[in-house]
Amino acid sequence: MSRKPGPVETSRREILAAGAGALALIIARPARATPESMAAAIKAFVGGADVREGRVILEIPPLVENGNSVPLTVKVDSPMTAQDYVKRIAIFNERNPQPNVALFYLNPRAGHALVSTRIRLGDSQNIVAIAQLSDGTFWSDKAELIVTLPACVES
């Protein structure tokens, strides 16, 4: 006895498939950087070079009430002479929609390797600052912070 699949059965299957698709869309919607995507962004910045800890000081409050505007300061221990200076400073995050935050270009005229700005944070997470020195070495510092009211929730 051959049994033809009825239209009802097919459509239920379709509805289930569509439902699964919609669920995947909802899950995929708030696209987020992950520790892996941050690692990939860092790799794109440093190339194959080693990143050592130290020389960089990342100052950011450990507990943040409002993720829409978080003060951040990066200092690098460098004499800032023509022979030895900080070329670039990059800031990365783990859990915003994109792993990159900012990339600053400095030169020996700066006198100090010191930059401040204000950033947005979508969640409690780790922030990483990496400095590229004129000799080609990379140095980093990491800060973990808690955000009580993340950015991107007001609307």
Next chain:
Amino acid sequence: MARALINVPAKAKRGDIIEIKALISHPMETGYRTGTDGALVPRDIINRFICTYNGEEIFSADLFPAIAANPFFSFTTTATESGRIAFRWIDDRGQAYLETAEIAVE
């Protein structure tokens, strides 16, 4: 029109390291927010900031949506000669905002 606030010392001694602060009013729309109609609000951020001292670049930045609205930067430079410190912010529409400050170095 964007309004900018900059802070450069009016006078400095030659060789002094001076602090420069720059802030511009800009929504820095991330492109991840939805508007009242449920559609995503298109991204519009300042993606580049450049500061020059008598025409020579002393500081610049590539920016991403994670920079807070009304982007603020503070950095340092060495006072070498009297002249003009110029600031340029460029947003996603290619629009540039300019601001300058004079410094007297003795």
